[in-house]
Every structure is written in structure tokens, then in C-alpha cells.
Amino acid sequence: MGRYLLRFGALSYLAVLLLAPLGLVFYRAFEHGFWPAWHAVTSSDAVHAFKLTLVVAAIAVPANMIFGILCALAVVRYRVPGFGLVNALVDLPLALSPVVVGLSLLLLYGRNGWLQGHGVLFATPGMALATIFVSLPFVVREVVPVLREIGTEQEQAASTLGASGMQIFLRVTWPSIQWAVAYGVVLTMARALGEYGAVRVVSGNIIGHTETTTLFVYNRYNNFEAQGAYAASVLLALAAILTLLLMNRLRPKEETR
Amino acid sequence: MIEARGITKRFGEFVALDDVSVEVPTGSLTALLGPSGSGKSTLLRVIAGLERPDAGTVLLDGADVTGRPPQKRGVGFVFQHYAAFKHMTVRDNIAFGLKVRRRPRAEITKRVDELLELVQLKGLAKRYPAQLSGGQRQRMGLARALAVDPRVLLLDEPFGALDARVRKELRAWLRRLHDETHTTTVIVTHDQEEAMEVADRVVVMNAGHIEQAAPPRELYDSPANEFVMSFVGPVNRLGDAFIRPHDVELLLEPNGATQEAMVERLVHLGFEVRVELVRDDGEELSVQLTREQAEALELMQGQIVYVRPTRQTVFAPEA
Numbered sequence: 310m311g312r313y314l315l316r317f318g319a320l321s322y323l324a325v326l327l328l329a330p331l332g333l334v335f336y337r338a339f340e341h342g343f344w345p346a347w348h349a350v351t352s353s354d355a356v357h358a359f360k361l362t363l364v365v366a367a368i369a370v371p372a373n374m375i376f377g378i379l380c381a382l383a384v385v386r387y388r389v390p391g392f393g394l395v396n397a398l399v400d401l402p403l404a405l406s407p408v409v410v411g412l413s414l415l416l417l418y419g420r421n422g423w424l425q426g427h428g429v430l431f432a433t434p435g436m437a438l439a440t441i442f443v444s445l446p447f448v449v450r451e452v453v454p455v456l457r458e459i460g461t462e463q464e465q466a467a468s469t470l471g472a473s474g475m476q477i478f479l480r481v482t483w484p485s486i487q488w489a490v491a492y493g494v495v496l497t498m499a500r501a502l503g504e505y506g507a508v509r510v511v512s513g514n515i516i517g518h519t520e521t522t523t524l525f526v527y528n529r530y531n532n533f534e535a536q537g538a539y540a541a542s543v544l545l546a547l548a549a550i551l552t553l554l555l556m557n558r559l560r561p562k563e564e565t566r
Numbered sequence: 567m568i569e570a571r572g573i574t575k576r577f578g579e580f581v582a583l584d585d586v587s588v589e590v591p592t593g594s595l596t597a598l599l600g601p602s603g604s605g606k607s608t609l610l611r612v613i614a615g616l617e618r619p620d621a622g623t624v625l626l627d628g629a630d631v632t633g634r635p636p637q638k639r640g641v642g643f644v645f646q647h648y649a650a651f652k653h654m655t656v657r658d659n660i661a662f663g664l665k666v667r668r669r670p671r672a673e674i675t676k677r678v679d680e681l682l683e684l685v686q687l688k689g690l691a692k693r694y695p696a697q698l699s700g701g702q703r704q705r706m707g708l709a710r711a712l713a714v715d716p717r718v719l720l721l722d723e724p725f726g727a728l729d730a731r732v733r734k735e736l737r738a739w740l741r742r743l744h745d746e747t748h749t750t751t752v753i754v755t756h757d758q759e760e761a762m763e764v765a766d767r768v769v770v771m772n773a774g775h776i777e778q779a780a781p782p783r784e785l786y787d788s789p790a791n792e793f794v795m796s797f798v799g800p801v802n803r804l805g806d807a808f809i810r811p812h813d814v815e816l817l818l819e820p821n822g823a824t825q826e827a828m829v830e831r832l833v834h835l836g837f838e839v840r841v842e843l844v845r846d847d848g849e850e851l852s853v854q855l856t857r858e859q860a861e862a863l864e865l866m867q868g869q870i871v872y873v874r875p876t877r878q879t880v881f882a883p884e885a
Contacts, residue, residue, distance in 0.1 A: 462645055462647060462649035463649050463650075463651055463652070465616055465636070465643075465645075465649065466643065466645060466649040466651075466707075466710075467651075467662065467666075468616070468635065468636045468637055469614055469615075469616070469636045469637075469639075469641055469642065469643040469711070470662050470663035470666065470710065470711075470713075470714060471637050471638075471663055471666050471667055471714060472637065472662070472663075472666040473637065473666070476666050480651075480662070480665075480666070481651060484653040485652070485653065
């Protein structure tokens with residue numbers, strides 16, 4: 310009986326807090342049929358915002374994938390001095406508010422900052438930097454435990470058989486960590502698409518120029534163009550559902566490895 | 567020939583190897599024997615290049631390889647826990663060393679087929695390591711190490727994770743393999759029976775030192791010290807003398823040179839009978855007799871017998 314109560318409680322909690330609001334967004338987006346929603350997301354500002362989001366993600370995701378793999382190898386395999394500290398700091402973006410991340414970038418690259426100029430702020434580079442910062446931990450966090458679990462013996466065996474460092478990585482290490490990397494990349498992607506706070510601070514929020522999808526949603530809503538906001542939200546929600554599906558596909562493989 | 571000279575290796579405060587020198591003649595099968603923590607595995611890993619010594623040099627066929635990475639030493643290494651490449655089939659595991667050397671495909675196929683035959687895994691070439699038994703995995707590990715024609719074959723407790731029966735089979739098989747290939751081989755083991763059975767030279771190690779290096783028979787018959795004597799076989803201690811259980815005669819009548827003892831327990835081990843005795847001064851003594859000898863004496867628990875050592879060893883006190 311207690312079990313059913315617990316299950317009912319959990320489901321209603323999810324329904325009230327997650328599904329109902331999200332469902333309302335879908336309802337509102339298509340309240341007046343498909344075409345108003347379609348026009349709202351195909352306006353030039355909307356298309357620009359989607360493109361910008363993808364560009365930022367296309368910079369941040371590969372950057373964090375490469376950094377994540379190298380960082381995990383440095384921490385687990387090579388015990389690079391100082392990387393213990395890096396390992397501890399990697400989680401910082403999870404704990405720190407994105408607004409603070411944005412503000413710190415603003416101080417660094419803004420007027421009187423150490424690295425002022427260079428066209429970083431209020432432009433794509435700054436937004437990519439902010440996104441890289443907030444989505445940093447995911448690949449590292451997925452790869453580190455897998456590297457620990459597989460141990461070093463297979464790599465040592467490969468080295469006695471004459472494999473170079475690169476051959477060992479490509480033929481022995483990579484096949485063992487590839488699903489963990491894929492899982493981390495999906496999480497990074499989700500975070501990059503959905504980031505608002507840090508990007509908002511460094512972008513300057515110039516409509517039609519430095520406006521990503523999340524900023525587009527917020528700006529439209531504030532300008533009483535709710536239709537556009539709802540329609541773009543539906544796209545972000547669809548991206549999230551796709552992410553969940555990908556995660557579910559990747560997870561079992563990771564476990565049966 | 568493998569020569570290790572003055573090897574020292576520390577892990578933090580722990581000294582795993584303390585100025586150890588050893589030679590392994592070309593074509594021999596040498597065992598490094600010792601209890602856990604004696605440094606035998608570390609010495610093997612230093613020879614392979616998997617561990618960098620703090621001091622000392624390693625020579626392979628006269629060339630100093632101390633600074634060379636494992637890739638460039640031409641050694642084959644077999645791990646206790648197999649270190650199989652889990653995502654590769656048996657065939658791909660064995661072919662690995664040849665593939666990274668970019669040998670022609672036809673040559674690789676031919677060589678791997680030969681090795682599959684040699685290690686009797688021909689029907690299992692398409693299986694993955696997880697689908698093999700421990701013994702099969704270790705034979706695959708051996709084939710993988712042999713594929714690149716290593717100058718020396720190094721085995722780190724290769725049969726340690728296997729059950730007793732498979733261990734015995736593989737031991738005999740390894741010996742036959744060595745008799746065919748004559749690859750210079752070093753096997754690390756903590757099992758004295760394994761070392762004595764398979765190797766033609768045994769190096770006994772203890773606490774980072776070498777206690778004695780000798781052929782198995784010499785090791786058993788004239789051990790250098792108390793540690794070697796008690797490590798390579800069961801031993802009784804009577805005062806300063808060490809006596810093997812089979813070097814004792816039991817008599818029913820006292821006779822000038824004998825001591826009195828009581829039979830505490832009789833253990834029948836097939837062909838052998840182990841007699842556990844307590845002497846009148848309270849010291850315990852274990853004696854090994856053949857079944858015929860035991861039956862001729864009609865031994866029973868609680869019986870009084872007279873003990874006469876036929877051979878005993880006394881070590882000079884250590885300086």
C-alpha cells in the first residue's frame with residue numbers, strides 16, 4: 310500500500326511540476342492551429358536565433374568533448390601533477406550560478422578587464438566561452454569512472470605488444486570509453502542548447518544579433534509576442550525529448566559493456 | 567640473455583627491490599619464486615619496462631634497455647588477470663601485435679592460424695574473451711604474446727587465477743611449449759611446486775632480495791638458508807637442525823641414536839601417509855612415509871615410536 314502511495318505521490322509531483330506546465334506550452338503554441346506557430350518559428354529573427362544556438366553548441370560541444378577526454382586521461386592515467394586540482398575544479402560549473410559565470414567573463418573581457426577588446430563580448434566568441442564553461446563537467450564526469458574501472462592492464466598489454474601511445478588510445482582505450490563519451494556529449498549538448506543565464510550576461514542580448522533560442526523565447530514573451538515564445542519553447546522541448554531518447558539508447562550499452 | 571644489475575625500486579616508503587641482480591640465460595625457463603611482497607612481480611615488470619627502476623640497469627642480449635619503453639624491448643608479457651582486449655575477438659587479440667606493426671594481411675592470417683593451432687583455440691577464433699574460460703583466456707594471452715616473436719617471454723603469475731586442475735594442465739603445456747620453442751622465459755609464481763615442476767632454474771626472492779638462484783633439485787637438496795629451506799618444501803625443526811618429513815625413519819624399538827615420540831595423528835594421502843608426532847619435550851614433528859612403511863609399522867594413534875633423522879641440515883648462524 311505504502312508503495313502505491315509513494316508511486317502516486319511521485320507521479321503527481323512530476324505531473325504538477327513538470328508535465329502540466331510543459332503541456333500548457335504545447336497547448337498554447339498550437340492554440341490557433343499549426344500555421345501561426347510555424348510562421349513564428351520561421352521568422353528571420355527566429356531562424357537567426359536557432360542558427361546562433363547551433364553555432365554556439367557546435368563550438369562548445371566538440372571543445373568540451375576533446376577537453377573532457379584529455380582531462381579524464383590526465384587525471385586517471387597519467388597522474389599529471391596539478392590535475393588533482395583540475396579534477397576538483399571541473400565540478401565548479403555545476404555548483405556555480407551561470408549568472409556568476411557570465412559576470413566573471415564580463416569582468417575578464419569587458420572594459421578595464423585583463424583581456425578587454427578582441428571582439429569577445431556581445432558576440433559569438435563570448436557566448437561560446439560561456440557555454441563551454443557551463444557544460445564543462447559532463448564528458449569528464451562520464452569518462453573518469455569508466456577509465457578507472459577498465460584499469461591499466463589492457464593498455465600495458467598493448468604497450469608490450471609494440472603499440473604506440475596513439476595506437477593504444479585508438480585501438481584499446483577508445484573502444485572502452487566511447488559510450489561514456491557519447492553519453493557525456495549528449496548531456497553537454499542538452500546543456501549547451503538550453504543555457505540562458507551565462508549567455509544572457511555576455512551576449513548583451515541584442516535582438517536579431519546575439520539572440521540565441523533561449524533568449525529569443527524570453528524576449529518574445531516580454532514583448533507580448535507570446536506565440537513566438539511558445540513556438541520556440543516547443544522546439545527546445547522537442548530537443549530535450551530527443552536528448553532523453555538518446556540517453557536511454559546509450560545507457561544500456563554502457564551498462565552491458 | 568636477460569641481465570638485471572643492481573635494481574632498486576621503491577614505492578613511497580616501501581622498498582620492493584633492494585639492489586637485486588639476476589641473470590637469465592638464453593633459452594632457459596627461469597622461475598621467480600617468493601611470497602607476496604617479495605618483489606618478484608616488480609622485478610618482472612622492470613625487465614618488461616612497465617616499471618622504471620630507481621637504480622640499476624637491465625640488459626637484453628647485451629644491450630642496455632633501461633631507458634627504453636616496453637614497446638621497443640621485444641618482450642612478450644602475460645598477465646595474471648589475462649588483460650584480454652575485451653572488445654576484440656580471440657583472432658583480433660592474437661593479431662594485435664602484428665597489426666600495430668602493419669604486417670601484410672596474408673602474413674597476419676597465417677601467423678594467427680598457426681598460433682590458434684598451437685594454443686588449441688582453433689574453433690574459438692570468433693569468440694570474445696567474455697565467452698572463454700579462464701584457461702582459454704590465458705592460452706589466448708600466451709598466443710598474443712608469442713605472435714610478435716618476442717626475444718623473451720615474461721609471465722606474471724599466469725596460472726594464479728585458475729583452478730588447481732587447469733593450473734596443472736597449463737603448467738605441463740607451458741613446459742612442452744618451451745621445449746619446442748626455446749624462447750627465453752621468466753615465470754613469476756608464489757607456488758613452489760609450480761616453480762620446481764616447470765622451471766630449469768629457480769630464483770627464490772624474499773623482501774626485495776634474492777635468497778638463492780639454482781636448479782630446482784639443488785635448491786631442494788642444498789638450500790642456502792633457512793628461508794629457502796622452508797619455502798621450497800615442508801620442514802621440521804629439531805633444535806638447530808632442519809629436517810624434511812621424508813628424511814626421518816620411525817622405529818618400534820629404541821636404538822642408541824633415537825628419540826621417543828607419540829603418534830598424534832595419521833593422515834592418509836593415497837600413496838603417502840603423513841604421521842604427526844609429539845616428542846616427549848613437547849615439540850611437534852611431521853613425518854612422511856609410504857603406505858607400505860606405515861603398514862609394516864602398524865602405526866596407531868597414541869602409539870610410542872622412536873625417531874631417527876636420516877638426513878638433516880644445520881645452517882651456520884647468520885653474520
